[in-house]
Amino acid sequence: MVALNSYVPPTMSIDSSNPIYLHPLGHPGMILVSKFFDGTRCGAWEKAMMIVLSARNKLGFINNTLTMPNYEQHMAVWNRCNDMVISRILNTLSRDISDSILYSETAKILWNELNSRYGQENGAKFYQL
Template sequence: MDTKLNQEAENDKDMKTNTNFTADQTQNPESIYYLHPSNSANTKLVFVVFDGTCYSDWKRSMMIGLDAKNIMCFMDGSLPQPEDNTPDERAWKRCNNMVIGWIISYIERKIAKSFIYLKTASCIWKDLEGRTPSSSHMYRLQEKPLNTTHGPEMTIVEYFTKVKSLWDEIDDLRPLPLCNCHPTTNFVMIPQDQRLITFHMKLDPQNSQVRTNVLLRKDMPDVREVYRMLL
């Protein structure tokens, strides 16, 4: 009899434990709201702090870090806030505040002050996006490769890395349009050819022989192929 009572008491205890586990979705590994014990506002997420410049680099780093934590949905607003006074609503708020803590910790204090009273991570994200002067920023990005010159003080690796990072940022901000109107139309090759010419124009004169060999080819190679040739 005592054994049966003890077994029932143990089962009741297990049921309460399971109920509490299910109620707190941040502790349930199968829940979208699950927060691993290693997740905290002090966890190192990225190595870039937003200081008002280089927003694209910071944004990309944050997106990678948050997506790896499976909580990008709080940043982009794709996971709406549940109804009030529900277990999911409490879990959502906890995750949302965690993401807010991460965002603010990777923004310089003088800038972060303007976000401290925004209630959701997605609001902060939209505010940051709205502060970025896209047109003037694009102009500066397009101008930088033209003003970047390869010289004796810069290696080929440094020169290629610098201009390629600028091109990647431009492509991220202004993706090429997709068009199926004509199968022979290749919009991708137009900017690639322009970039190859720009890349050659700014090369150190000691690489003139490689430049001549490339420009005499019937089919223009990819910039990365030219980079390998220069190496």
């Protein structure tokens, strides 16, 4: 007989081609791009980040092609992967910029906030900040 407090749910297996799969060797502090974003040259930094996120099958977290699942089994895994993407983006930003967007709940919200502040089409907003 198994005691209720010792029950361990079966582990969920996720195929490595699934966007919510996290490779065991990846970690939040991993530096993914050599372009450190300090508020200038947004286009170059953005392109480098998009290449890396695409190569790691995580582009869906910022371009709205991968949404949060509505079933609980994958919710925790999705949140963990989203947090990893947020962490990796934050690690490429200057401290002032990362501090100002640290509390974004999803990678998509964080990405949109960066775009609205520093995107090429909003150059005037950059100088206001």
